[in-house]
Amino acid sequence: MHRPTEEGLEGYLEGTIETRLRREFERHLDACDQCRATVRSMKDQRYLISQLRAEEPIEPAPDFYARVIERIESQRYGSVWSLFLDPAFGRRLFYASVTLLVLLGTYLVSTEPVGPAHPRPESVFVAVERQSPPSTEIQRERDTILVNLATYPD
Ligand SMILES: [Zn+2]
Numbered sequence: 409m410h411r412p413t414e415e416g417l418e419g420y421l422e423g424t425i426e427t428r429l430r431r432e433f434e435r436h437l438d439a440c441d442q443c444r445a446t447v448r449s450m451k452d453q454r455y456l457i458s459q460l461r462a463e464e465p466i467e468p469a470p471d472f473y474a475r476v477i478e479r480i481e482s483q484r485y486g487s488v489w490s491l492f493l494d495p496a497f498g499r500r501l502f503y504a505s506v507t508l509l510v511l512l513g514t515y516l517v518s519t520e521p522v523g524p525a526h527p528r529p530e531s532v533f534v535a536v537e538r539q540s541p542p543s544t545e546i547q548r549e550r551d552t553i554l555v556n557l558a559t560y561p562d
Pocket of ligand 1: 444
């Protein structure tokens with residue numbers, strides 16, 4: 409960038425350049441392709457940036473936060489309790505509960521042990537004890553056999 413461009417560029421872009429400097433600046437741009445290209449690209453960038461910038465600072469309306477909080481509050485209480493106050497939902501909840509109770513009752517009845525097909529551990533234990541005779545009984549039987557053999561008439 410040459411001296412006239414360097415000195416006058418900012419003022420030229422801002423529109424605050426002195427007339428004398430401006431004439432010198434423009435005369436140089438007419439003669440210098442490099443500076444003309446530089447100034448044009450600067451102008452383009454400046455325009456793009458000005459397009460990106462908002463016209464005026466965005467500020468929420470004075471009652472914006474109050475309305476947001478009010479809406480959150482109304483939705484929080486409304487969503488939970490209105491469900492239970494809704495008669496359709498209450499009916500569905502009632503039928504679902506009754507169905508669940510019936511299913512649970514059916515399950516309990518069908519899994520209740522009935523007879524020897526589903527023996528409980530206690531009854532199995534008792535049955536095993538009954539089947540195998542106590543050892544004293546076995547001993548007595550052996551003694552009886554011995555006595556029988558000893559007294560067997562020749
Ligand atoms: Zn130049």
